[in-house]
Amino acid sequence: MSTSTHQTKYSTQLQTDPLVTTYYVRDLEFWYGDFNALTNISLDVMPSAITAFIGPSGCGKSTFLRCMNRMNDLIPDTKVGGKMLLKGADIYSSGVDPVDLRRRVGMIFQQPNPFPQSIYDNVAYGPRLQGVKKKSDLDDIVEDSLKRANLWKEVSGILDKNGLAISGGQQQRLCIARVLAVQPEVLLMDEPCSAIDPTSVQKIEDLMAEIKDEVTIIIVTHNMQQAARVSDYTSFFLQEVAGEPAVLVESGKTSDIFTAPIDKRTEDYITGRFG
Amino acid sequence: MSQNLNPQNEDRKTGMQVLRELQKEHKESDSGLGKAHVSNRIAMGVLWGATGITIGLLAVILIYVSYHGVGVVLQNFPEFIVGWPQGVNAEGGIAPTIVATLYSTGLAMAIATPIAVLAAVYLAEYAKQGRIVKTIRFAADSLASVPSIVMGLFGLAFFVETMNIPLSMLAASLGLSLLMLPIIMRATEEAIRAVPRYIRWGSYGMGATKWQTVSRVVLPTATPRIITGLILALARAIGETAVVFYTMGIAINMPIIPTDSGRSMSVHLYLMAVEGINLPSAYGTAFLLLLIILILNLSARWISKRYSRIDNS
Numbered sequence: 290m291s292t293s294t295h296q297t298k299y300s301t302q303l304q305t306d307p308l309v310t311t312y313y314v315r316d317l318e319f320w321y322g323d324f325n326a327l328t329n330i331s332l333d334v335m336p337s338a339i340t341a342f343i344g345p346s347g348c349g350k351s352t353f354l355r356c357m358n359r360m361n362d363l364i365p366d367t368k369v370g371g372k373m374l375l376k377g378a379d380i381y382s383s384g385v386d387p388v389d390l391r392r393r394v395g396m397i398f399q400q401p402n403p404f405p406q407s408i409y410d411n412v413a414y415g416p417r418l419q420g421v422k423k424k425s426d427l428d429d430i431v432e433d434s435l436k437r438a439n440l441w442k443e444v445s446g447i448l449d450k451n452g453l454a455i456s457g458g459q460q461q462r463l464c465i466a467r468v469l470a471v472q473p474e475v476l477l478m479d480e481p482c483s484a485i486d487p488t489s490v491q492k493i494e495d496l497m498a499e500i501k502d503e504v505t506i507i508i509v510t511h512n513m514q515q516a517a518r519v520s521d522y523t524s525f526f527l528q529e530v531a532g533e534p535a536v537l538v539e540s541g542k543t544s545d546i547f548t549a550p551i552d553k554r555t556e557d558y559i560t561g562r563f564g
Numbered sequence: 565m566s567q568n569l570n571p572q573n574e575d576r577k578t579g580m581q582v583l584r585e586l587q588k589e590h591k592e593s594d595s596g597l598g599k600a601h602v603s604n605r606i607a608m609g610v611l612w613g614a615t616g617i618t619i620g621l622l623a624v625i626l627i628y629v630s631y632h633g634v635g636v637v638l639q640n641f642p643e644f645i646v647g648w649p650q651g652v653n654a655e656g657g658i659a660p661t662i663v664a665t666l667y668s669t670g671l672a673m674a675i676a677t678p679i680a681v682l683a684a685v686y687l688a689e690y691a692k693q694g695r696i697v698k699t700i701r702f703a704a705d706s707l708a709s710v711p712s713i714v715m716g717l718f719g720l721a722f723f724v725e726t727m728n729i730p731l732s733m734l735a736a737s738l739g740l741s742l743l744m745l746p747i748i749m750r751a752t753e754e755a756i757r758a759v760p761r762y763i764r765w766g767s768y769g770m771g772a773t774k775w776q777t778v779s780r781v782v783l784p785t786a787t788p789r790i791i792t793g794l795i796l797a798l799a800r801a802i803g804e805t806a807v808v809f810y811t812m813g814i815a816i817n818m819p820i821i822p823t824d825s826g827r828s829m830s831v832h833l834y835l836m837a838v839e840g841i842n843l844p845s846a847y848g849t850a851f852l853l854l855l856i857i858l859i860l861n862l863s864a865r866w867i868s869k870r871y872s873r874i875d876n877s
Contacts, residue, residue: 392770392771395770414770468770
């Protein structure tokens with residue numbers, strides 16, 4: 290499948306048993322039309338941990354993230370090759386409905402995107418989709434999710450206010466609450482903190498640490514400090530030549546990547562020599 | 565270019581020198597008003613003039629009609645609004661025509677809205693974007709630009725003569741819905757397209773299906789703009805004369821059921837004026853018609869603001 294001779298360096302050996310991983314990715318390829326955007330991606334995402342994807346803009350880390358809940362299916366003319374298993378099951382097998390997959394794998398975007406509805410309705414959206422109707426049940430879910438998203442104290446008195454009326458950082462936490470309300474197994478976060486205020490960033494990082502035991506978190510970030518602060522594992526993506534596919538340069542424990550990177554390019558990137 | 569580089573060509577000024585001289589000239593000219601400022605002022609003046617004419621015309625029409633109409637309405641208030649026409653239908657009130665107008669446009673909106681909105685959802689969300697969608701869109705735009713007198717003729721030929729619907733509220737609203745359909749459809753389509761894709765992603769990312777995303781997120785988000793389109797269509801239909809002239813009849817009648825005939829305000833106004841029976845009564849009717857449209861527009865703005873108070877703040 291792969292056309293690249295690239296070899297990813299691993300500070301932690303890849304697992305042989307897919308069932309001990311949350312995501313088990315082997316030789317993944319991705320195309321936008323004729324353009325091979327990602328090649329030869331193999332990595333493990335471990336459960337109850339935070340994995341950070343780092344790399345310069347356009348290195349394919351967000352594209353790869355969107356492969357993990359099949360959001361790329363919404364983009365016409367895209368194609369995936371290789372293997373991507375979620376808890377041992379191939380998410381690209383023909384029997385898998387991406388709609389069901391996305392209920393298990395929530396996603397947070399760079400731009401906070403609350404629906405122009407009340408805060409309550411935003412959080413209740415997912416549970417309602419899944420058929421929760423009783424007001425008292427919804428009340429419980431809304432309160433619990435907002436608490437887990439570190440937002441309850443700020444909005445408990447204004448639940449009927451429009452979700453767009455609160456600050457950008459609060460909106461992002463509202464979006465996290467909205468996703469947590471459907472009890473996802475995995476939370477994908479695509480640069481969730483790049484457009485919001487520092488206080489909210491702190492609160493989001495706190496909540497990530499609090500929920501990671503129950504929800505495996507994968508975060509794409511441009512912020513080296515953030516990756517070093519919050520994550521347990523780090524993967525470094527790079528597209529070396531424009532027009533060529535991006536590759537996974539190095540992957541492993543965050544402490545190893547940031548203190549003793551194996552690849553020279555990883556070292557250059559995390560010390561700020563490029564990107 | 566090579567001239568610039570030739571040191572022997574002393575007459576030739578460099579671009580920088582020309583600029584410097586212009587700047588010097590500009591400083592010396594009185595009160596710093598250089599040529600650039602003058603042309604800017606002229607452009608501003610022309611733009612202001614054009615805007616002024618547009619707003620001025622509107623004001624003149626409103627004032628003229630109000631000047632002639634308010635007195636008629638107030639002099640005979642509330643008889644003019646709630647009363648029945650007297651004499652040769654030229655005096656007294658115009659109540660039946662108000663009811664006929666609201667009846668037919670309301671019914672037309674009820675017919676056109678669901679069709680137009682569903683068609684727009686299909687075009688914007690489901691149809692494969694390409695030649696066919698472009699053709700449909702072009703057809704809708706063309707439908708919107710068919711002269712209303714032609715639409716009236718078609719309404720008479722098709723709804724009344726072919727389908728045997730009597731000259732009535734129903735026939736008129738079918739004709740009017742033809743006018744409203746493309747306006748509502750295009751406005752709805754634009755409104756749906758204006759919903760940011762990251763809001764849709766939020767829904768898809770939660771495991772919502774396409775229809776759930778469209779019905780629970782996209783359409784509610786697009787509602788204020790859709791309402792604006794509805795009101796525009798309604799305002800277009802409420803003043804429409806040609807279509808209702810052909811399909812509703814001209815007899816004064818209080819419509820109760822959809823197959824009742826009647827005379828709309830616009831037709832009444834036309835008949836009062838063109839036959840010279842009672843010009844003041846025509847102005848009174850015109851004034852009320854304008855008032856209804858004004859109220860419609862204001863309520864549209866109010867609804868639209870209430871829905872999207874966040875966007876506007």
